[in-house]
Each structure stands twice: as C-alpha cells, then as structure tokens.
Amino acid sequence: MAAINITNVSKIYAGGVEAVKSVSIDIDDGEFIVLVGPSGCGKSTLLRMVAGLEAISKGTVEIGDRVINDVEPAERDIAMVFQNYALYPHMTVYNNLAYGLKNRGTPKAEIEARVAEAARMLEIEQYLTRKPRALSGGQRQRVAMGRAIVRKPAAFLFDEPLSNLDAKLRVSMRGEIKQLQKRLGTTSLYVTHDQLEAMTLADRLVVLNGGEIEQIGRPLDVYHTP
Numbered sequence: 001m002a003a004i005n006i007t008n009v010s011k012i013y014a015g016g017v018e019a020v021k022s023v024s025i026d027i028d029d030g031e032f033i034v035l036v037g038p039s040g041c042g043k044s045t046l047l048r049m050v051a052g053l054e055a056i057s058k059g060t061v062e063i064g065d066r067v068i069n070d071v072e073p074a075e076r077d078i079a080m081v082f083q084n085y086a087l088y089p090h091m092t093v094y095n096n097l098a099y100g101l102k103n104r105g106t107p108k109a110e111i112e113a114r115v116a117e118a119a120r121m122l123e124i125e126q127y128l129t130r131k132p133r134a135l136s137g138g139q140r141q142r143v144a145m146g147r148a149i150v151r152k153p154a155a156f157l158f159d160e161p162l163s164n165l166d167a168k169l170r171v172s173m174r175g176e177i178k179q180l181q182k183r184l185g186t187t188s189l190y191v192t193h194d195q196l197e198a199m200t201l202a203d204r205l206v207v208l209n210g211g212e213i214e215q216i217g218r219p220l221d222v223y224h225t226p
C-alpha cells in the first residue's frame with residue numbers, strides 16, 4: 001500500500017472537457033512526485049482533486065488506506081501550498097501559522113511548540129508578529145510552507161509554489177523545499193510547468209500531456225531516454 005494511490009482518475013468538467021483521463025499513480029511513503037507538463041495538460045486539476053478542491057469524476061484517490069473521494073478537504077490529512085501564498089492578510093504570521101491548529105482544537109501549548117519549530121526551520125522567527133504585507137515574496141512563501149508544516153500532514157500538495165518569485169529566489173527556495181521535505185519525510189505531490197524545477201525536486205516525475213500520463217520515472221530516465 002502506497003501513501004497515496006491515484007487509480008484511474010478522470011475529470012470531466014461541465015461542458016464536457018476531459019481534463020484528466022484515467023490517470024493512475026502510486027506514490028510511496030515519503031516520496032516526492034512532481035507533475036510536469038505544458039499549460040492546460042491537467043496538472044492543477046489532478047492536484048485539486050487530490051486536495052478535494054475539485055470533485056473526482058471517475059476513479060479513486062486513497063490517502064493511507066482510506067478512499068478520500070467524499071472526504072472534506074479539511075479532513076484529508078494533507079496540506080496545500082499555493083502559488084499566491086493564500087495567507088490571511090489581517091493576521092500576524094504567528095496567527096497565520098496557528099490558525100488551522102486552533103480550528104482543530106489543538107491545545108495552546110502544542111500550537112506554540114509547533115509554530116516555534118516551523119518558524120525555526122524556515123528562519124522566520126523574527127517575523128512572527130508582522131502581517132503578511134510587511135514581508136517579501138520569499139518570506140511569504142516561507143510562511144505558506146510553515147502553515148503546511150505545522151499541521152504535520154500525511155502529504156504536502158504544492159501548486160506552482162515558486163512561480164511568483166524572481167529567478168534567483170526560486171532557485172534557493174527550491175533547494176530549501178527539497179531539504180525540508182527530506183528532513184520531514186512527508187510524501188509530496190508538486191505541480192510545476194518548469195522542467196528544471198521538476199528535475200531538481202522529483203524522486204519521480206509524472207509528465208502529463210492532454211490529461212494523460214506521457215511518461216513516469218526518475219528524472220534522469222525521463223529526460224535522458226536514448
């Protein structure tokens with residue numbers, strides 16, 4: 001049993017567009033899978049179905065050994081990191097990190113410990129009392145990562161998390177994400193249209209084209225097929 005089993009999953013949007021066509025991916029525990037492919041190939045749609053932000057038209061998604069097709073997003077034991085950070089603008093960084101845990105009724109001491117640990121890992125301790133607008137793009141993306149980390153989820157889902165950053169920051173954040181993921185050992189599904197980013201991050205790459213899997217394998221096998 002893999003950590004995430006995506007089995008014969010399809011998405012047919014209202015109007016009939018089949019954005020994802022019978023895709024199957026078994027993601028191992030702790031594995032970093034990158035979905036890559038041109039704009040419109042169905043990457044986001046597939047990720048959003050795993051996240052519960054989009055209904056699954058056909059097939060099943062299992063996280064752990066639980067079919068999550070009909071499970072509410074908040075109950076799926078996953079945390080998602082978005083391209084636009086999706087921080088709460090009126091809350092401090094501390095409260096952005098703590099919010100999801102407060103909602104789950106996590107004891108205050110536990111919240112403080114988890115926020116402190118995530119802030120240390122991401123080197124954002126000095127910004128905890130600031131509001132998001134007083135942070136740079138890279139710092140905001142760290143807060144978004146922190147919000148995922150504090151949940152200690154079974155899986156991270158990343159939707160083009162670095163595409164709003166400048167090229168230099170993108171490269172350094174890429175390295176940080178990889179290091180953090182290995183350190184935490186959290187199973188990850190990451191969407192990008194950037195091949196270099198995909199190669200650097202992935203344990204295995206899934207190349208989508210027209211809603212179907214074109215290739216799946218380790219980066220060197222996918223990009224250096226003779």
Ligand code: ADP
Binds near residue numbers: 018038040042
């Ligand atoms: P990618 O993330 O690879 O750019 P998407 O998953 O966003 O691709 O889109 C895949 C296909 O589904 C595209 O043809 C897109 O136009 C279509 N699509 C995406 N969202 C919707 C929607 N809400 N309604 C109808 N079609 C959609």
Ligand code: ADP
Binds near residue numbers: 092094095112128129
């Ligand atoms: P709210 O805006 O929800 O009223 P507060 O900003 O008053 O929240 O903070 C709620 C709790 O979060 C505080 O009692 C404190 O324990 C904790 N907290 C807030 N900011 C920090 C911080 N920078 N460092 C540690 N704990 C903090």
